[in-house]
Every structure is written in C-alpha cells, then in structure tokens.
Amino acid sequence: MRSFYLFLFLVLASRAEAQEVSALAIGDSLYAVGNYSKAIAQYEQIANKNEQVYLKLARAHQAKGTLDDALTNYKLAATSTDEVIAMNEYGKLLITKRQFKEADSVFSALISVYQTNPDFYYQRGRANENRPSTISIKEPDSILKQKIAKVHKPLEDYEKAVALDSTHQKALAQVATSYLKRKDYPVVERLAFKALESYPTNVEIISTLAQSYYYKGWNEEGIEWFEKLLALGQDTQFIREKLGNLYYKKRKYEKSVEQYLGALKFSPEDWYLHATLAKLYNHTADLKSAETHGLFAVLYKDLPLDEEYYTLARTYEMKKDWKNAMKYVNRSLEEKPENKNAEYTKAIIADNYYEDRRAVLKLYEDFIKKYEKGEYAKYDPVLRLAQERRDKLNEEIFMAEGEEEE
Template sequence: MRIVLTLLLVIIMFKTEAQSSVLTVADSLYLNGNYSKAISAYQSYTNQDEVYDKIAKSYVALGNYDQALHFYKLNIESYPDDALTKYEYAKLLSKTKQFEASIEVFNELMNIDYRNPNYHYEMGLALEKINDSTAINRFRTAYDLNDTHQKAIFKIAKYFLIKRKHEISHRYIDKGLETYENNVELISLKAQNYYYQDYYKDAKVWFQKLIDLGESSEFIHEKLSILYAEFSEYEQAIAQRKLVLNYNPYDSNSLFVIGTYYERLNDFDNAEKYMLRAIKLKDVPLDHEYQKLGIVLNRQQRYKEAIEAFKVSLKENPENISSAFFIVTTKDHYYADIDSKIKAYQDFIDSYPKATFLSFVKLRLAELEQEKFLKVKE
C-alpha cells in the first residue's frame, strides 16, 4: 500500500512540476514576443481557467481582438470578481467600438470600486464616442478623485476651450502643468486659449514652447506664422509658413500669404513668385489675388504687367471697382501721353459714377486738364 501511495504522490508531483514548467515556458514566450507560440503553450496547460487572461493578452498583442474578447469573457465567467481583467475587457470593448457594452462593464467596475479614477476616465471616453454629453461628468469625477490625472485634465480643459470659457480652461491647464510641465497636449491648449482670446504675445510664447519640445504640425506652424506677422516679424512668419508647405505643398493660401509677407519686406521678386504659384493652384475667383499681384508689379515699376494683372482681377470679379481704379492710376504712371491719361480717368467716371474713389479721380482729372491747358498756352 505504501508503495502505491508513494507512486501516486510521485505522479502527482511530476504532473504538477510539468504543468508548472509549461506555464514558465508560456510566460517566457509571451515576454519575448512569441505570442502565437505562447498561446499554444497556454492552451496545453491543464487548468485552462487559470490562463484565460494570459491567452487574451497574447491575442491582444497579436491584434486579434475578437479572440481576445472571447478569452477575457471566459476569464470573467470563471472569476467574476477579477476587476483587473474586467478593466482590460472594458477598454478593449471600447477600442473595438462596442461602446455601450464597454460602458456597461465600467458601471460594474464602479460598483466594485467607485473611487478608481481610471474607471471614470475610460467610461468618459466611451461616452464621448457616442456623443453623450455626460462624458464630461466622468472626466470631472476622475479629476476629483485624482487632481493630477493628466488625461482627465486635458479632456476638461479642452471642453472649456471649445465652450470659449478660457479662464476656466486655463485653471485646469495650470493645475496639470504643476505636476507635468512638459505636457505638450496641455501646452497646446494653453497656446490656443491665448490665441482665441487675442492675447497674441502670450500665444506666441506657448506655441514656441511646443516647437522647443520638438513638436511640429501644420496647425502649430500656421498659427505661429500668423502670430509673427501680427508683430511685423515677417522673416519668422515666412519661415513658419514654409514649414506648413512641408505638410501641404499645394496649399495655395499659404503660398499667397508668403507672397504678402515678402511684399511687406519689399522683396517684390519673391512676392511675385509666391503669388503666381498660389494663383495657378486656385480654382476660385481670383480677383483679390490678381489685384495684389498687380500692386506688387507696380512697386517694381512694371506698369504694363501690372495693368494686365488688374484687368484679370476685374474680369474675375467685375464688381471689384478697386481693380478698375488701380488700372487707371497705373495708366497714369505708364502713359506718357497726357490725353491718354485724361481719357482713362474720364472713362472711369463714366463707368463708375458712384465709385468710392470718385473724388480722387475728379481731382486728378482736373490736375491733368490744367496741366494740358498750360502746355497748350505755352
């Protein structure tokens, strides 16, 4: 009898050690990224309910979320009080766009531990995805439970930024930056708050902080370009707008804006180059763009080309009387014959009898007629 018992104990110990060895091998495979082999090893383990969560995590690592959800569910059925697995299950449900199911599981988790801020935050994300306005309540509860919760702070600060309640947004951002001063998401919100408040000097400082932290995006460079231009720092404004073109080389608006900045620097060659590039890309009425091009050409005393640009502007928009006015004043510079100048002004008066510029036109016409009279008299 003793021999039989001894043999049974040996067999049991052998099986236990063998199973322990299987688990060790499977865990090692998982830790080293051999997820498929880890799954096979886990599935050879006798007590499957003990490894459902590990199989689920392996499937998550492989990106097979359907199988992962299946094994998370099996684990929860075996261990209903396993909050950690429920948490991972709820997050995966949300990730796979099963938001209502995710919210239901988070509610169960809150019944287990209401004071866990991450349950509220993750549930808020799911509510946000289905456009449920109560999402902000979950984020605020997460913050109340942990006022250093960076992700919750970001969500709350963004909410108040969208609502244009800038001072409240600033307060939450500042609280977040107390514990994580280089949080680029909060710094971005800070910059945007100042920008939309028209506090351009402060906005420029905070957008520059993003650049200093290695951030780069079309949005950041566009806003910095605008801010530099506000302070007449056109070289920096141009540099930032050119970085916008790295993201969108065919951004006709940025090309045209660069042209206007070069104009402010009296670099008319580059102004013309960028304006022409913008015009070629645009598929909308271009009266304003051609008018600006005409002004740039005028500044270079290229009057004939300027007149043609103004004519195109007027053709694009016949109601743009200012382009018609620029044609007349440019002809005044370009024509040597005084009669041609007089005719140009008289034609403008006949064509636009109610134009804003009429008093100037009549005054200049009178000057030219006086000049002609004096020449004849001589």
C-alpha cells in the same frame, strides 16, 4: 492494486501540471521578448485555462494586433469585478474597437464597486465621448427620459476623475478641451495651469492653453505657448499656421514667414499657405519670393482665384512691372467684379502704365461714382485718395490741352 492506480493517477496529474507550468513559463518568456505568436501557442497548450491564462492570451493577441481574438480572451478573463485588471484592460480595448456601449457597461460595473478610482471615470468618459446617439426627439417623452437617464455624460465623468485626482493629466486635458469648445477661456486657463503644476511638459495641455490665448486674442501669450510646443518637439502644420498668424498680427512679418514656410513642409501644395506667403513677402519687400508663391497659389487653388490674382497684381505693382500687374488685376476682376480693392488698384496701375490720361481719369471717375454714395463714403480713405487723384488728373489734362492750343 488500488494503491497502484492511485499512484499512477498522481504521477500523470503531476506530469500534466508540470507541463502546464512549463508551457506558462515558456509562454511568459516568449511574450517578454515580443515573440507573441509563439507565446500564444504555448498558452493554448494549457488544457485547464483559468482567468489568468486568458488574460495572458488577451495581452499577447493585443500586442500582436489580433484584436478580435484579444477581445474574446479578455471577455473570458473578465468574469467579474473581482478580475479588475482584466476588466480594465478589456474596457480599454472595447474603446479602441469603438464598441462604446459595451465599454460603458464595463466601466460602469467597475465604478459601482471601485467608486474612488479616478481612471475608471476617465475611461467611461472616453467610452461616451464618441458614442453615437440613439436618442430621437420624435420619441415619446417617457422613452426619451429613460434613454437620457442611461447616458453618462463624458464631461461629468472627466470632472469626477479630476475631483478624485487633481493631477490626472488626461482627464484635466479633456475637461480643458470641453471648456475651450465652450469658449470659457478663464476656466481653460485655470485648469491648464493646474495640470502644468504637476506635469510642466504636458503638450496636450500646453496646446489647449495656447489655443485659448489665440482665440481670445492674447497674441503675446499665444506666441509664448505655441513656441513652447515647438521647443518640446511638437512640430505640426496646425502649430506653425497659428504661430505664423500670431506673428502677423504683431507685424513681425519675417517671423511669420518662417512659420508659414515651416507649415509648407507638411503641405507643399497647399494654395492657402502659398497665398499667405505671397502677401507676407509683399510686406517684407521680397518681391521675387512673393511672385513665386503667388504663382504657386494660382497653380494649386481651384476656382475662384480672385484673391490670388490680386496678390500677384500687387507684387508686380511693387516691382513696377506694370504689364503683368495689369494682367493679373484684370484676371482678379474677371473672377470677382465687385472687388473694391482690385478696382482701385487697377486705376493706380493704369496711372503708371497707360499713356492716355483720359483713359486713366475714367477709371478713377468710375470708381468714385460707384462708391461715393456709400453709407460711410465720407470716412473712406481710399475714396478720398481717388478723388484727390481725379482732381489732379483733371488739372494735368487741362494744362496739357492748354499748351497744345498755344
């Protein structure tokens, strides 16, 4: 009889084990084809779940997007540093969920055992990169020192990852970005070229390198690397604007226009892009386009509008549409009376628009009187032009009045 019960127990145990194996296999098949909810249902049928089953549940929940459930199961799977795969994935998900302190603890535990794994240092750096500071300078020195000692500095972790693996692209990118923020451009470039040796199309590294050249004023090099980003399919408003500005500095106005038009596709109502295009089209003598974008800049921008009105005034001046030129230069000066360029431009427009020569003369005289006592007045080319035109007008008025007396 006892043998019979033993046999029955073994049969039932065998069936239960077979059912669990079947549920696991079915769950794995469903997970493989992206049917995560049904895969989860199969895994949940397993009565005696171990770390591997919890890991499968965690992965399925993460793939499905139910991240809180994924965290719960990762925690059950990551019972010790022996479960290194589960702990690694658990720590990464904690970063995604912005639970940075917990993520730091997970990767610190892994580092204590696996001290030569570069990615664990990189992940801990990520955990602390955006971790809110709980340190207050008002705290006693003893407490402050304790808190500071507990914080792992992200840059140090990134640099450790690079020291362990000189081809770790993400760590290299983070280190390069850190030095870019410090404006240490030689270090940025050295790190960038090191990264590109092993991965020549790393767009994050190329972007950092392009920005380094941009901010240090190496325009040709900046153009080269921003153009590489576009060639690699990285088309963004940021890239287009930076590239447009670089071409502008090189006085390649047509190419600059092309880039700012590309930027405009991302933000069609960006007043700054329209204003910049208006100025560029003035340089290329495409005055119709300059007028169009100048009007859009006025339409989309909140006050003040002095620069946009001034650009429109210059456009109409070049079109010899003196009425509109005067209209917009006056609007510019209403917005910002202390605009030297607009004041001089108004005198030029009046010179072509007004029949009253004395009214024009007064504008030049007022301008000269206002700026002739400036510290660098004798070096001011605009002031010199105004003085020359004043003298010429005085001569013209004198000659005209002499003819009238005869």
